[in-house]
Amino acid sequence: MIEPVMPETSSSRIASSAYDARQGDTSWRILVVDDDRDVHEATDFALGRVKILGRSLELIHVFSAEEALKLLRETPDIAVILLDIVMERPDSGLRLVEEIRAEGYREQRIILRTGYPGDAPEKEVIRDYEVDDYWSKDELTRTRLVTSLTTAIRAVDYVRALKGTRTGLELVIEGTQYLYQNKSIDIFAEGVLTQLAAILRVSPQGGICALGNLPAREDDLVVLSGVGRFASCVGKNLSEVEDIDHHLISSGNKGRTAPIISGNKILFSHRSDTGRRMLIYLVHDHVLSPEGTVLVEVFATNLGICFDNLALMNELAELAFVDQRVGLPNQNAFDRELMHMTRNGSDAAIVAMIAIEDAAQFCVAFGVNYFERIITAVYERLRAVAGDGVFVARVGEYTLGLVDSTGTFEVSAIEAIFDDPFDVVGSPVVVRATIGVVRGNPQGRRSSDIQRAARLTLLKQKQRGPGGTAEFEPSMADEVQGSLRMVGALREAVRDRRLTFVFQPKICLNTGAVIGSEVLCRWMEDGKPISPGRFIPVAERAGLSGAITFQCLDAVRNLNEMLGHVGLPPLKVAINLAANDIGNMDFVDQLIEACNSHHLGPETVGFEITETQRFTNDGEATACVQKLAALGFEIWLDDFGTGYSSLNHLNILPVRGIKIDKSFISGLAIDVGANQVTETAAKIAETLGISAVAEGIETIEQQRICKDLGIQFAQGFLYSPGIVPEEFVDWLKSRDCDGWSDDD
Incomplete structure (x- = not known):
């Protein structure tokens, strides 16, 4: 069967893929869905010259529910749908309503028309389906049709206005976030014009963003960004820019903070509290709607805040990049x-x-x-x-x-x-x-x-x-990388408690008695021992020395338990404290708490500090040492003679004694005699009434010289290297069996 072809007019057309989207700005699109061509012709005749809210109507005709849904998907800006209920099926129109709403088309208003009102009662249809009006074709006169369309189009216009405002506000927020992310004035200036055009959904004919330091005249501002016909003006003074409304710009120099909208021109001028000035000038090809005007005002407010923030950041950056004392780059x-x-x-x-x-x-x-x-x-x-x-x-x-x-x-x-x-x-x-x-x-x-x-x-x-x-040289980098690898491996070793602790005895030179010991840390990595001279400094720089100290306390507690099991009394053990730890009062407080929890008092624990830590009368390190001494813990000054300000340390700190570094002991011999440093150190200790320990004694000659100098105590391989707790306990038992006295 050959269907008759309807003539297409300026206000009426059959749906096709050639649909011209540009008509949306000048007319309301009405989709007419009906399988009766007479109804289409009558509708076209009734609405041919009608205008609603100042805009003509564009009727788009389809003859089935399937065609209607397809066209709606291709042409989403349909305002109103005039829909027949009975077409291919008695309920084709109602089914189409459900599909339209299910696919998310909420903006379109739907007016139902039917020639069989008894098949779909009005009350039930209005209640059960999301439609906006319902008419019997017999009752729907031209006047009623125009009235119903006017009501529906007003609703669409309102919904679109709300939607446009919401979309615009979302763009304002998005644009503001983008501008906030810019840390450079230049990038900020480039983004302002782009964001403003995007928010208003306009194509800028030209635009300028000019900035400067509060000049007397706007024309002295420098153009940092330009689009359209002003793209080539970047770097010029505003006074040099041609084809610009300088009268409008001068009106922005009268203390106004709100944007000025004059026809298709927008001007925004802002002064920051930091003494910076910004001017935005945009020319576009549209007349702004009321919603657009609101969006410009909101964006201008946010833009001013962004600029104030960026100006402050730049001022702080200028301060941050200059040494404030001498004015040099920092x-x-x-x-x-x-x-x-x-x-x-x-x-x-x-x-x-x-x-x-x-x-x-x-x-x-x-x-x-x-x-x-x-x-x-x-x-x-x-x-x-x-x-x-x-x-x-x-x-x-x-x-x-x-x-x-x-x-x-x-x-x-x-x-x-x-x-x-x-x-x-x-x-x-x-x-x-x-x-x-x-x-x-x-x-x-x-x-x-x-x-x-x-x-x-x-x-x-x-x-x-x-x-x-x-x-x-690359070898230097290898050294650095090796140090970094050592830090990582040492950190894991400390965490996994893979460090071991050995004990080296201290001997009384007058009696040969064991008067105490020093606990020393040892580390094996990949089956090879790492020298303490290498890993201890690394541990201190990496902040691991404190954890090692607390593990030392655990080792001392375990040793005392082992001594008790074999019937030997506890032995006073000296623990080395790192320079960076002894200057930290929080660490010292934790150290005291750990000693208390381990039942390690001054009779079983003492501490050794090195000369690498500076001490002053009012320094925190001095206060930390004094706090430990006030609780009865002995403080020994380790490696005496190798650091700096030794005499000052002895004057300030409540030390029990000094430990003369082994570098001064190793050269002692009968045919050479005592070196001056060792002799002087012994005399200093005697004068101050404190004790001295000679470190690193390896020969009987060295022992005899130290004893003759009045040095009371000694450590070294002559007696024992550092040995693990089990061997140390056996060593102590054998010394007792040989008749060594425990008395000082």
């Missing part, structure tokens, strides 16, 4: 320069660390301000020699850092600046420096690795002696 600025160098993929680079020698002496002798004049003078001479292409910053109290991303700067030029004296406060001052250099291709390397290599090279050169220059 460590943060150096880090940033290194990051730029690595990100830009330089083919070659030079990074140097320059440490001023004798800096501490300058500070002590002449004051910190005087030294800061010295380092400023060095910085200025280095900058003058290096030129603008080389970056220099203060990267430490006594150290300058240099970055040359071209790799062409001669390191000898750094050395040469120290050939002549520096003029400091009108007087010539000779300054020396130690220099560590890293050169090579930084591509693919992390800036932190390059900086660490430079600092490592400087450290290695300083260890060789003051002054001179060293260049980084």
Whole structure:
């Protein structure tokens, strides 16, 4: 059967894939679904010249429920559906209503029309189906049809307005979050215009974001971002920009904070509390709706907050990248320069660390301000020699850092600046420096690795002696990597309690009696012993020394239990405390608590501290030692003679005695006699009324000399190395059997 073809008019068309989406801005789309062509023609005739809310109607005709659903999927901006109930089936229209709503089409209003109202009673249909109106075709006059459509379209218009506002507000929030993430003024300026156009869903003909430091006139602002016809204006003053409404811009210079909307132009001007100014000027090709105006106002408020935040961040960043005492670029600025160098993929680079020698002496002798004049003078001479292409910053109290991303700067030029004296406060001052250099291709390397290599090279050169220059070698990195691996392995060993503890006895030189012992930590890794001289410093730097100390306490408690089982009395054991721990009152409090919980009092535990810790009359380390001594714990000064300020320590600290380092004992012999350090240390102990222990005694001659010097106690391989608890108990039992006295 050949169906007659309906003529298509400007306000009526049959559904097709060629549907022109641009009509949505000028007309309301009405979908007519009915299997009766006469109904289509009548509807087309009745609504041909009708306008609702100032917009004409575009009728789209389909003849089945299946066609209707397909077209709705392809044309989602249908406003109203005029739907016949009875088509292929008696309930085709009702089934279509359920499918439309089930697929999420909530905006469209549905008006049911039927020629058989008895088959689908109005009351039940309105109650059970999500429709907006119901008419019998006989009752639906042209007037009633227009009235029903007007009501439905008003509802659609309201829903779309709410939806548009909600979408716009979501875009405002999203745009604000995007702008908040920008940490650079330039990137912020680029994003503002893009976000504003996206929120309003307009195509900008042109736009400018200009910023500056509170100029007297808006025209003095500098354009940081431009789109459309203003894209080429970036970098210009606002006064140089052509084809712009300068009258509108001048109106934004009258203290207004709300955006100004004039036709298709938007202006927003904002002053921050930090003294920065921002101006947004956007020209688009639409007239803003009331909803758009609201969105502009909301976005402008958020934009002002974003700009205030960014301006404050930039001000703080400027402070963060400058040494506030001397006005030089600081460590943060150096880090940033290194990051730029690595990100830009330089083919070659030079990074140097320059440490001023004798800096501490300058500070002590002449004051910190005087030294800061010295380092400023060095910085200025280095900058003058290096030129603008080389970056220099203060990267430490006594150290300058240099970055040359071209790799062409001669390191000898750094050395040469120290050939002549520096003029400091009108007087010539000779300054020396130690220099560590890293050169090579930084591509693919992390800036932190390059900086660490430079600092490592400087450290290695300083260890060789003051002054001179060293260049980084891969073996240095291997040493660092080895140290890092050791830290990881040691951390696991401490966690898994795989460290062992040995005990070395202390002997009274007058009687030969065992008067105590020292507990020492040992570590085996992969079946090989690791020297305490290697892993103990690593443990202290890694913050593991405290955990090792507490495990020492466990070992002492276990030893005392073993002694009790064989009928021997507890023995006083000395535990070494790391320098960084003894200066921490929280650690000392935990140490005292652990001693109490292990029932280890002053009669069974003492502590040894090294001279590597500085002590002052009012220092926390001094207070920690005094707290332990006040509870009765003996404090011994270990490695006496190898550190600094030994006499000051003896004057400040409540020590029980000193332990003379084995480096001074090993050279003692009958034909040589006592060295001056050992003899002096013995006399100091005697004068102060404290005891002395000679460490590292290996021969009878050394024992005899120490005894003649008045040294009371000794440790060393002559008596016993450090041995595990079981062997130590057996050793004590055998000493008792040989008749050694326990009396002091």
